[in-house]
Each structure stands twice: as C-alpha cells, then as structure tokens.
Amino acid sequence: MTDAVVFDLDGVLIDSEPVWEQVRRAYVAETGGRWLPDSQQRLMGMSTAEWARYLSVDLGVGRAPEVVATEVIDRMARRYEQELPLLPGAVEAVRRLADRWPLGLASSSPARLIASVLEETGLAHRFAVTMSTEEVPRGKPAPDVYLAVAGKLGVAPGTCVAIEDSSNGLRAAHAAGMRVVAVPHAAYPPQPDAIALADRVVNGLDELTVEALGGPGRRTR
Template sequence: MTAEQPLAVLWDMDGTLIDSEPYWMAAETPLVESFGGTWDHEQALQLVGLGLPDAARVLQGAGVGMEVDAIVAHLTDAVLRQMGELGVPFRPGAQELLRSLRAAGVRTALVTMSLHRMAASIVELLDFDAFDLVLGGDDVPRPKPHPDPYLRAAELLGVDIAHTVAIEDSPNGLRSAVASGAVSLGVPHFVGLDGVGADTLWPTLEGRTVDDIAALYRAHRP
C-alpha cells in the first residue's frame, strides 16, 4: 500500500457486496402473508437500505403482529438459511475487487445494517480472508443514513475517515457514507442514486480493481 491508495475501503453488504436483497424479499413476503397481509415488490423496495429495526416497523404497519426484535431475528434466520442452501451470491465484480484490494494490502471493513451475527456468518462462508473488521447494525447507536456506522468503522480500524472509500448501493447507505466524510462510491442496484451526493457513481464493479479505487481516492481525497 502507498499514500496514493486509501487507508481502507469500507463495504456495504446487502446489494453492494452480495445480491441478498431477493433473499430478504423472499423472507418478508411469507411473514406478512402469515398474518393475513399482502406484500409486493414495490413495498419491499421501501426497505432497501433501512436499518432492520426500521424495516421491522414497516412490516408491523403491514400487519405483522410481532415485536421488532422478533421480526429482525426471524428475517435474519430466514436469509441465513437461504445463504446456507444457495451460497453467497456476490454482486458482479465485487469478489474480484475485494480480492484485488486485499492483495494490494488495502484494509477492508464490512459496514452493514444487518445484524453482526449475520454479517459474521456470511464472512465465514467466504473462502479467503476478506475483512479486517465486521460492523453490524446492532454495533452502532444510530443506523444509516446517519454517519455513525462509517465513523465507527474508521475508528475501530484506527484510520481517518477522510482517507477511506465507502461503497454503497442504496440512498440511505450512500447518505451515511457522504455524511461521514469518506470518499463515497455509489453502485446502484434496485434503486437509483442520482442526486444523493456520491463522489462517483459506477454502474457496476465488474472489471474494477484496486487501481480504479486508488484513482477514485486520488481524485476526491482531501
């Protein structure tokens, strides 16, 4: 690693590193229906990028008669079961970019609004040393779009947030990254990111390497 590279790259998980949003949606629908409600794709999109407690409250509004913590635990377990059965569905280019960063000695952190236990379980399924730090939504007092998750990750890594790059796919996640002071990279998936404030938007991570991240960092670092 050189001064021309960021000190760390901070990754969102759901929708950025892995294509888990369909798994969450597949868990939400039968849960709502079990309480006599209905749940469609447009409703599911409202939860993209939300902290799990906030998502649980939306599901309560759709008729789910469970406490917030119980909903969060139910959805987390359902998604983990799918991951165990179907494997980790990386987003295009994400695994290759992550491996490129690790090979170059750039530190990496997973900064997600999923529960810490879920994120740690998914990292354990990977066949390489992918992250120096895993930070879940239950590890910080305020979720994205607040800057707390990214600021806490930088603090735990012992780096200045201004010398990191954060990669996000959702508006709330990107707002968190921007507010933290990280160099922010948006890679839209289910919802658009125009006008959210990213330093750069890439349509995909496919074909990207540590050199592209370094160039992004040099263009936007303080």
C-alpha cells in the same frame, strides 16, 4: 489519498436485496400485515431493530419486533444455506483491494448473516473490521456505522472510500465524510439525489481497481 476501503454487503457483494424483499414480503403477508409500494426502498439501510419495528408497527405484523427480527433472520439464514447470491467479481474485488488497503465492512445485515456470508466466501480474514448497524445507535442513512468502522480502522473518514449501492447507503457514507463509489443495482436503483452524492459511479465490481480508488478520482458513468 486513500487509507482504507469500506464495503457495504447487501447489493454490493451479494445480490441479497431480492431475497430480503421476497422473505419480508412473504412474512408480512403470512402474519396479516400489508406491504406498501415504498416498503422495499424504505427498508434498505435500516438496522435490524428499525426494520423489525417497521414490519411490526407500520406494516401491521401482529408480533413483537424482537420476534419479527428472529423469525425473518432465521428465514434469511435458511435461504443463504440453500444458495448464497454472490455477485460477479465480488471475491476478486475484495481480494484485489485487500492486497493494497485495510478493508472494513459496514452493513445493515445482522451480524449473524454477515458472519455466515464471509465464512462461506472465505473472505472473513480479508476484512480488518466488520460491523452491523445492530451495533450502532442508528441505521443508514445516518453515518453511524461508517464512522464506527473508520474509528476501529484507526483512519479518518475522509481518507476512506466507501462502496455502496442503495440510496440510504450512499447518503450514510457521504454523511460520514467518505469518498463514495456507487455500484448501482439495476433492480433497485438509487434515487437521483443519492447517486449525485457519489464521487464515482461504476458498472460492476471489476471496475473497482487500485488505480480507480487510489485518489479522489473523477466521476465516471
């Protein structure tokens, strides 16, 4: 039984992971830091406070985390103003599922960018609840944001289907007790242990149908 569907944003509705990587890589280089081979994978799912501290401390950016967060988010906002990297079928998938269930959004993006994306796509009114990991104690892979969204929707986590792409996102939704549908990103594929947590794996957003999400489903590839 499905009572609600909870979407991730980055990598599910917008192809923003490459943009985040480009912006943060450039920022780290410009500020005297050092990007590490596993930095992008580690950053995916972190809350704003977590990734800002990671850049500031672990990657050697010589600025306070609060400054890092503001400056990077400003750069991301400018990139979105130039071009919003909407994924194929994103708007249609949201509209299709919103006609059947209440929708939540559980994103690691800052609230400012979430609002910008939903306004630009005209999807803001389709989501009953939107939350950033800025609003909970821990970012993904902790389940905090998914549990908070379910609570605000007034449904049990176990009756929610979460739509995720990243390793930490899949882990977070699964830890919250939700059924998980994975939409892997070709350039940033989830790690094998994370994808194994998914109840269903789809190749694109056009496969997110009411019929596919209406019950526990069987795992498909």
